[in-house]
Amino acid sequence: MADDVQVVPEMKTAVSEKNKEKAERFKNDGNEAFKNGHYSDAVTMYTNAIEWDPSVAVYYGNRSFAYLREELYGAALEDATTAIKLDPKYIKGYYRRAASLMALGKLKQALKDFETVTKRVPSDKDAKLKLNECQKLYKQKQFEWAIRSDDKSTSxxxxxxxxxxxxxxxxxxxxxxxxxxxxxxxxxxxxxxxxxxxxxxxxxxxxxxxxxxxxxxxxxxxxxxxxxxxxxxxxxxxxxxxxxxxxxxxxxxxxxxxxxxxxxxxxxxxxxxxxxxxxxxxxxxxxxxxxxxxxxxxxxxxxxxxxxxxxxxxxxxxxxxxxxxxxxxxxxxxxxxxxxxxxxxxxxxxxxxxxxxxxxxxxxxxxxxxxxxxxxxxxxxxxxxxxxxxxxxxxxxxxxxxxxxxxxxxxxxxxxxxxxxxxxxxxxxxxxxxxxxxxxxxxxxxxxxxxxxxxxxxxxxxxxxxxxxxxxxxxxxxxxxxxxxxxxxxxxxx
The missing domain is CATH 3.60.21.10 (Metallo-dependent phosphatases)
Incomplete structure (x- = not known):
């Protein structure tokens, strides 16, 4: 797998008010399905919302969260990246992307997203906590890698x-x-x-x-x-x-x-x-x-x-x-x-x-x-x-x-x-x-x-x-x- 996060082209799509309303209804249905633990149904609802209005970062962020719960980390990463591209100020997009990167073992990249959140929202205690935890995990993995031996003769x-x-x-x-x-x-x-x-x-x-x-x-x-x-x-x-x-x-x-x-x-x-x-x-x-x-x-x-x-x-x-x-x-x-x-x-x-x-x-x-x-x-x-x-x-x-x-x-x-x-x-x-x-x-x-x-x-x-x-x-x-x-x-x- 490449370490680089996918860059998604900027989307500039004119969306009618009627389509926006339909998209919001699907998003709300997706939120209800997610709340009840029906993550696959939530993905379907968020996907429908995106089809009606592909310009809203929250729809991708929510679908990213549902993908995370289904352990589909590649799809979660892609959606989080799209959400950030659509709205660089969308803080939850960085949360979702960091979580996806961590699950894929890319702790160093996850650290960058947590650092972004803490810089933009210094009062966010949860972000600081997660940044500290991610730093600890990264250092732990670096240490384990440093002392790991490829000598299979040792046991x-x-x-x-x-x-x-x-x-x-x-x-x-x-x-x-x-x-x-x-x-x-x-x-x-x-x-x-x-x-x-x-x-x-x-x-x-x-x-x-x-x-x-x-x-x-x-x-x-x-x-x-x-x-x-x-x-x-x-x-x-x-x-x-x-x-x-x-x-x-x-x-x-x-x-x-x-x-x-x-x-x-x-x-x-x-x-x-x-x-x-x-x-x-x-x-x-x-x-x-x-x-x-x-x-x-x-x-x-x-x-x-x-x-x-x-x-x-x-x-x-x-x-x-x-x-x-x-x-x-x-x-x-x-x-x-x-x-x-x-x-x-x-x-x-x-x-x-x-x-x-x-x-x-x-x-x-x-x-x-x-x-x-x-x-x-x-x-x-x-x-x-x-x-x-x-x-x-x-x-x-x-x-x-x-x-x-x-x-x-x-x-x-x-x-x-x-x-x-x-x-x-x-x-x-x-x-x-x-x-x-x-x-x-x-x-x-x-x-x-x-x-x-x-x-x-x-x-x-x-x-x-x-x-x-x-x-x-x-x-x-x-x-x-x-x-x-x-x-x-x-x-x-x-």
Whole structure:
């Protein structure tokens, strides 16, 4: 991604009073939808307002805010920039642009916009607070970058030794026997977590050490053979919603050699029970390594974890050092899975280049934080679109790809269809691109506010036709989503 903010041409359009009135009505409808948390509807209303009167900065600023809430940071940035171009005195435009830039990791540019606000409105205490927070975050990231080592031969695990950690007599939770995850351990772990009790640090580190070693030896693309009459289940985003994860197991059965699963990324962030989710998933992976599969999502990355809660949750429940351990493990998660050589599963989507093959995916160097472009970025971030071809994503990262792109990819690689996650859907799933692209999202009532269903996909090895199971959210303890989010996230609503 280019670091330069897009410059939008000046708009000089004569607008009739009748059109202005229509635009205002749409804006008011958009404000009502936004207030009720219906951000997609708000975007539609603000878009209608802009179509009737494209000269009003507030319409773009409001749509930018709605895009921010939908995490479409590229579109939010573009609208905020347009608003500022239309009205350089529109202070909220600078707020919106700063928030968009921060979400895209461009803290230095965000600082400039906060500085602009504080200079123009010196009495704005909120602007000063956000400027100070942004400065702290920028300095923190600069420091982390300065001390970061590219030497993959060194490991944070070198600084921890679970064998030296003493388990107190007061600990009543599940214990690893001889360091091994067993069926009995998992049967104890799930209710232990449901009771909001922590897994002891010793066992947490032992699990992370074992899962690190396992994924270190795994390829970037894992092939999964499913026998002809065997059932196989694919789940999408979980996002720290532990009690909904447990509900999946209640509805569809616990993982076992006869009941295999693939969880397709975004295990953590947003929901406030990410620790419980990730240790449950890692535990089942160690218990059933050939029948339980995990793929990396765009939220198994440091940038996302630092904003959307996982880093804060790990720090609150364990330590900063434990977070560094998780970061190293997440870097090793596979990026995709190929089921019976006919169904490709990855978190985000397809690619901007028309000639990407399964072999190319197999050879992606994944042991790192994702770059801003290229195959690794796109497989984690891309989304399907209804239109033909490609266009830059509204997220500000990767691309949106059309049905022709999917068709070409499937034919080139001789596969039936692709499964991806990454996007909340009202019914928990969506079939698009003439059945060649399926989205599955398994976090119902996302962030305790969206009201969507969750879904999972079931098929058998002999019949890869997907069957969908949908489910509602279940109650959880009174800990709100985003409880562990960073100050940066709170600034995104500025």
């Amino acid at each position: 944070v695990f070198d600084t921890v030794d679970p064998t030296t950690i003493v388990v107190e007599d007061s600990y009543t939770g599940p214990r690893l026997i001889d360091g091994k995850v067993t069926e009995d351990f998992m049967q104890q772990l799930i209710p232990h977590f449901k009771d909001q009790k922590p897994l002891h640090r010793k066992y947490a580190l032992e699990i992370l050490l074992q899962i690190r070693d396992y994924f270190k030896a795994a390829p970037s693309m894992v092939e999964i053979p499913v026998p002809e009459k065997s059932k196989f289940s694919v789940c999408g985003d979980i996002h720290g919603q532990y009690y909904d994860l447990c509900n999946i197991f209640d509805l569809n059965g616990l993982p076992s050699t006869e009941n295999p699963y693939l969880f397709n990324g975004d295990f953590v962030d947003r929901g406030s029970f990410s620790i419980e989710c990730i240790f449950t998933l890692f535990g089942f992976k160690l218990l059933y390594p050939n029948h339980f599969f995990l793929a990396r999502g765009n939220h198994e990355t440091d940038n996302m974890n630092s904003i959307y809660g996982f880093r804060g949750e790990v720090k609150a429940k364990y330590s900063d050092q434990m977070y560094d351990v998780f970061t190293e493990v997440f870097n090793l998660l596979p990026l995709s899975h190929l089921i019976n050589k006919k169904v490709l599963v990855m978190h985000g989507g397809l690619f901007s280049k028309p000639d990407v093959t399964i072999e190319d995916i197999r050879h992606i160097d994944r042991n790192r934080q994702p770059p801003d472009s290229g195959l690794m970025c796109e497989i984690l971030w891309s989304d399907p679109q209804d239109q033909l071809g490609l266009k830059a994503s509204k997220r500000g990262v990767a691309f949106e790809f059309g049905p022709d792109v999917t068709e070409n990819f499937c034919k080139l690689n001789n596969i039936d269809y692709v499964i991806r996650s990454h996007e909340v859907k009202p019914e928990g799933y969506e079939v698009s691109h003439n059945g060649r692209c399926i989205t599955v999202f398994s976090a119902p009532n996302y962030c305790d506010t969206i009201g969507n269903l969750g879904a999972l996909i079931i098929f058998t090895g002999g019949d890869l036709t997907p069957k969908f199971v949908t489910f509602k959210a279940v109650p959880h303890p009174n800990v709100a989503a985003m409880s562990y989010a960073s100050s940066m996230f709170r600034m995104l609503g500025g």
